[in-house]
Amino acid sequence: MNKYRPTPDKTPTANALHPNIYLLSTVIITVIAGFLYGYDTGIISGALLQITQEFDLSHNAQELVTSAILFGAVLGALGGGKLAEIIGRRYTIMSIAVLYIVGVICCSLSETAFWLGMSRLLLGCAVGGSSQIVPVYIAELAPAHKRGRLVTYFNISICTGILAAGLVGAFLQHYWSWRTMISVAAVPAVILTLGMLKLPESPRWLVGQKRINEARKVLGMMRESDSEVVRELWSIEKVRREASKSQRAGWGELRKPYVRPALIAGLGVAAFTQLSGLEMMIYYTPTFLSDAGFSHTAALYSALGVAVIFLVMTIIGKLLVDRVGRRKLTLIMMPWAAVSLIILGGIWLFGGDNPNNSWIIVACLFAFMVFNAGGIQVIGWLIGSELYPVAIREKAASLHAAVLWGSNLILTGTALTLVHWLTIGGAMWFYAVLNIIGFLFVFFMVPETKGKSLESIEDDLRNNNFSPRRREAVK
Template structure:
């Protein structure tokens, strides 16, 4: 270990401490995954208890997404004024109250309102947690650390699928919702002892406090001094600008980062991932599976999501964000095209249910191991400090707005086009996403946040103008 590595009150090595910080903060991702994914197993019970048609089911399902758009935008003010850590604690409190309200809902409108409030916490956590981890992480490990959030989402989705399967016989949907209060409280308590963001501290003229934080997560004092100096230089430039925040986002030099980041956010959801998670049991029942078999198959899809996001976490710093997306999206397109053909033309006969499951799992392999790993990570890296809070809010709002659009229309689209036609539509959206990333999204692996910002200033941000960085080698 480097000689200055142990300036740490808790005696943890910097890498270990940083991993602990990322793990605790990423609990918010598990809440997001569980609270959005649990509707898959709970919706049949809810529809039966409240006698809901398919449009009412869409409303209950999509209410959390509408809340997430609002939460993503409103949390920008809190994160800028109070800091990342305090905002995460507020989000954890909202999670706790909202899941209990949903569990106690006396009717569908109350349930939709509770899920809207739950969405505020979901949107807030997705706006702030990746940024919090990214602002603490060393550049060469930033991808693997930020994607703890993705892995935690996968764990939450898997737990939701497990509870959905068990709940078919053992639990009511109210217990399925209410159990999430436990990790919500644990997140709130865990964040009390964690450090603040050093970049936020420097931005608020507290460089000594920022240096103290960085000493816990960097190996040497030289690294700490260099980063603090870099941050102070960037803050100095911000102070010289006539506009900051939302108004600053209109400046031409920021446009490439906003287009790239918001585009990735949109295609992360327009690729169809959340819609698949929410409605897999419904699609499988339409394909001939019984209710129990459909839930077990949804569990397999959730396991695939978790495994592939973990694999993506392990390789994203070496392969690169842009390259990983470009390699994986074609596999997702192929899976959706085949799935659409199987369903539309009834190609597999009696084996159709198993072809459907196979295509869904293949889609999950390529989608969750590719653009899903990159979506939140890109937002945490690509925006300059002067607009980071506001841009991250817009990033999360774009992601949740796209999710709301897709999920809120999924059952209507499948009724209009058939499930097969809907799969072809989503394949086309994946193809558009590949073209967008190829043309407009640069590689950010192994680069400091300040270096990415300089590339914008120097006009070398876009892929065709960028000096290709060397992948980090362990």
């Protein structure tokens, strides 16, 4: 135990900033990547009208330009884990920030729709990579009792980026070209690159590289007492020693029986985060409302309302997730999201053309956003940052992000076709069923991780004490 004891010049009291302030500052700089994720994926809705006019895009070509970033995100998510394993979390985020800069510049300089699509695919690699590594980096820096609140800053940053994109698209449409709308994202990307220069590496990655003194120093800057540093460092290295043989197994470790419950729970949450329909609402709300007889202006303002609710509910979810718990918060909110969609679908099926129903449509739409954004959306990235054992954390987090982005791609690529087949009302009922299935999945497969360290979650896996039913029986 003595080898972990902080030396005098590495204790928390030696820092210029209080540990809590330093940790929060680190998180705020890092989650700029989330803002870029939200803005770069969301700005296409406001820029697409101009892009379509300039390049004379067909309906299918518009879908390809829009979804190229999502395909790139899958690739970036799968590749980000390996990079983070080799060069560390900090340098991976810096590399992704540079990729954001290159991507938006290439998009803004594209002379054809083909090159715009390729540039957005490149930009998608940055989006996918950041969604994989940023939650992991924050989770590995945070103490267990603050991990949920701190990781969900990433969600808040994503929502802020989506809202910023919506505001730019709505109010600067006649002042900025689509190239300007896209290229301004280079500014926060530069800030992220420069900000990461001063931030620490993950102590858990440092321990894995046998750089114990550096890990001790990082923990000392972010924990309020020496005893916390000693206890956490000992726990991290203990788990690392147990996983050392597994780490050499590579991707094959994902097939180990003890890992399977975490993969099922984490990847299932990743899928239902998207399949529950929130991204579909963000991308296609103006289209749905226009089809329901809303004016273009009313549809646009309603879409902004959706983005505002997404941000507000994510902030509320951040405040609740470490108090209420990941599992409980989702189980409370998800049934009401399904009810909102059932009512919304019924109105569209049996009275969507009645102008007197307009306020009910908007109310149900906003209600769905409240319950979905404040529930499963809060835990989507959080669960992916805390469930997976250290031996496969980079790889499993990559797979988690890839499943999330792949589900987004499937949802986005099929939403209009589903509406064509089932009508808008039938599509809403279909998404309601997915919300019900998602609720049942969380109920039976996802345990509570509130207040537990990453190492204790891994101990539960190795001791076959991970499933919700087994955990409740133990209690």
